[in-house]
Amino acid sequence: MVLGAHDGMASTARPDTSQPHIPVLLRSLLDAVAPVDGTWLDGTFGAGGYTRGLFDAGAAQVIAVDRDPSVFELASEWAGQYGERLVMQQGVFSQMDSYAQNLDGVVLDLGVSSMQLDEAARGFSFMKEGPLDMRMSQSGPNAGTNAADLVNTAPESTLADILYLFGEERASRRIARAIIRARTEAPIITTATLAAIIEGCLPRAKPGQSHPATRSFQALRIAVNEEYKELYQGLMAAERALKSGGWLAVVTFHSIEDRMVKRFLQARAGQAGRANRYVPEVQAEPPQFILKPRKSISADAQELAENPRARSARLRVAKRTEAPSGTIDAKAIGMPQLKENKR
Numbered sequence: 472m473v474l475g476a477h478d479g480m481a482s483t484a485r486p487d488t489s490q491p492h493i494p495v496l497l498r499s500l501l502d503a504v505a506p507v508d509g510t511w512l513d514g515t516f517g518a519g520g521y522t523r524g525l526f527d528a529g530a531a532q533v534i535a536v537d538r539d540p541s542v543f544e545l546a547s548e549w550a551g552q553y554g555e556r557l558v559m560q561q562g563v564f565s566q567m568d569s570y571a572q573n574l575d576g577v578v579l580d581l582g583v584s585s586m587q588l589d590e591a592a593r594g595f596s597f598m599k600e601g602p603l604d605m606r607m608s609q610s611g612p613n614a615g616t617n618a619a620d621l622v623n624t625a626p627e628s629t630l631a632d633i634l635y636l637f638g639e640e641r642a643s644r645r646i647a648r649a650i651i652r653a654r655t656e657a658p659i660i661t662t663a664t665l666a667a668i669i670e671g672c673l674p675r676a677k678p679g680q681s682h683p684a685t686r687s688f689q690a691l692r693i694a695v696n697e698e699y700k701e702l703y704q705g706l707m708a709a710e711r712a713l714k715s716g717g718w719l720a721v722v723t724f725h726s727i728e729d730r731m732v733k734r735f736l737q738a739r740a741g742q743a744g745r746a747n748r749y750v751p752e753v754q755a756e757p758p759q760f761i762l763k764p765r766k767s768i769s770a771d772a773q774e775l776a777e778n779p780r781a782r783s784a785r786l787r788v789a790k791r792t793e794a795p796s797g798t799i800d801a802k803a804i805g806m807p808q809l810k811e812n813k814r
Contacts, residue, residue, distance in 0.1 A: 638690025
């Protein structure tokens with residue numbers, strides 16, 4: 472995303488909390504990248520909260536990317552006020568460098584949007600009865616296979632690996648066995664049916680604990696949308712699309728995503744270190760990013776009071792250097808990979 476302060480003080484820009492969707496860590500992001508100007512790419516447009524925040528802070532132009540075409544229909548009520556300054560691009564952020572070059576900034580807010588969770592027909596939530604879908608794009612080239620197809624056709628070992636690697640579910644094998652047993656009797660086609668199967672495998676949640684199906688639904692959603700692969704490729708695409716001095720800002724909501732972003736930025740900033748101190752040091756390449764700040768940013772007390780969803784969020788920010796872009800192996804940044812997809 473691109474920020475350009477009208478008065479040179481981008482840090483004074485604040486998110487409009489009167490909106491139904493409150494962008495997580497927007498205030499912290501604007502503070503970190505101030506002053507804001509130029510052209511930014513919002514790679515996870517969603518409800519448009521980051522895009523509007525960037526414009527309010529002074530962005531000259533924002534290229535809004537989302538794989539879900541329905542979000543652009545919802546934005547039609549307010550998008551016209553920005554005219555040609557707002558460019559809407561249906562697609563995936565892993566291809567952002569084909570949409571734009573020489574960007575002043577890129578912002579990625581990872582995970583599923585509250586709009587998608589609230590719509591039962593999308594099949595993301597175990598709290599709402601709906602078809603077992605989970606696709607972020609239900610049409611077009613990026614639609615892919617839905618969750619029902621995966622749950623009803625994948626081998627038991629693959630289901631167990633998905634639940635463990637993508638959702639960090641310790642009872643993955645038990646749940647996978649239960650899914651296989653259930654689908655032999657009847658196809659699993661609704662969120663409620665799947666949630667009930669998972670609940671039957673796990674102890675009842677204690678007060679304050681998350682729903683037993685939380686990790687499994689997260690894992691299946693990530694698998695359906697290839698979210699880790701998209702993030703891995705998107706980080707490299709951002710490196711290619713940003714100009715020298717451009718900003719990369721990524722908001723994550725769980726440990727695996729944050730680990731991937733952290734390791735990518737550390738490696739590209741020349742701070743990954745050596746696995747073995749006895750191995751002769753190789754002449755390091757010029758770093759592609761500078762970490763600003765070096766550590767992640769979490770929500771402060773004010774934001775937690777305004778938006779409890781921010782509790783698990785982490786923001787990492789880095790500034791692009793003049794060094795040529797390159798590539799990095801998925802294993803080097805800790806991307807979980809199913810056995811059949813490992814290289």
